[in-house]
Amino acid sequence: MTTEPANIVDVTPAPMSRGDRLFLPAIFKGLGTTLRHTLGNMGRDGKNKKNIHVVKYPEERREHRDVLEGGSYAPTFRGVHRLNKDDQDRVKCVACFMCATACPANCIHIVADEAPWDDREKYPKQFDIDELRCIFCGMCEEACPVDAIELTPRYEIVGLTRNEMIFDKTKLLEIFDQTIDEKPM
Ligand code: SF4
Ligand code: SF4
Structure with a gap:
């Protein structure tokens, strides 16, 4: 041919x-x-x-x-997570596991326990997010029925070991304190 x-x-x-x-x-x-x-x-x-x-x-x-001011940082950018607190400074999370179930990257690990308060049955005794596995899709915040988990505009997520990049409940609550006035659009 x-x-x-x-x-x-x-x-x-x-x-x-x-x-x-x-x-x-x-x-x-x-x-x-x-x-x-x-x-x-x-x-x-x-x-x-x-x-x-x-x-x-x-x-x-x-x-x-x-x-x-017209910069190139997208207003919808979503970075590191936070666990929100209620008006009594308690973690808002009711340990329903909706976020962990919705997470496509399987990076949320929750251990639930009986809540020490009367207004809910459970609370998270342990709440970890592996920020290295996370794909920042926002499905967790969409799934949460009580607005307890949110992604913030913070993009500086650094650590020297993989373990440092697993953010526990204390760290996620600290991020709430630091970003209380920041919210992505
Ligand atoms: S942003 Fe997406 S991948 Fe990251 S923890 Fe939430 S649901 Fe999982
Ligand atoms: S969906 Fe919200 S309330 Fe339920 S476990 Fe996740 S953060 Fe907590």
Whole structure:
């Protein structure tokens, strides 16, 4: 069977010129591009200046106000979880296991116990979320009947070991205290 000449694409590389073989022109061209972007990022190139949004992390952070001021941090971004407290400073969770059941990544582990309060039957004696397994889908907060679990706009989740990345009840309640005024849209 013969192939139509129009369907054949010749991919033989063009022979290199003497200048190409030296590689120096290409190297200087690349360095020139790097230098142009560096100067642009430093704000010395007025032509590109207005398109550059530089955040000097970690001294500067993209906070929620950046969104309000037209920054590139998505207002719907969802990061690290928190366990909410009620008006008596108690964990809101009633240990119903809805979030753990809905979680597609199987990263919520709850141990329920009899609640020490009269207004509910159970509370979470233990509540762990493996932040490394989490895919931040938000299904847990959707499933919760009492708004006890929420994802916050916090994106700095760091740890040196896998164990540090398993956030327990104490840590999740601490995040509530730190993010009480922050809520994703
Ligand atoms: S955000 Fe999604 S993956 Fe993460 S804990 Fe909630 S349900 Fe699971
Ligand atoms: S769905 Fe809400 S109340 Fe139920 S176990 Fe999860 S966090 Fe607690």
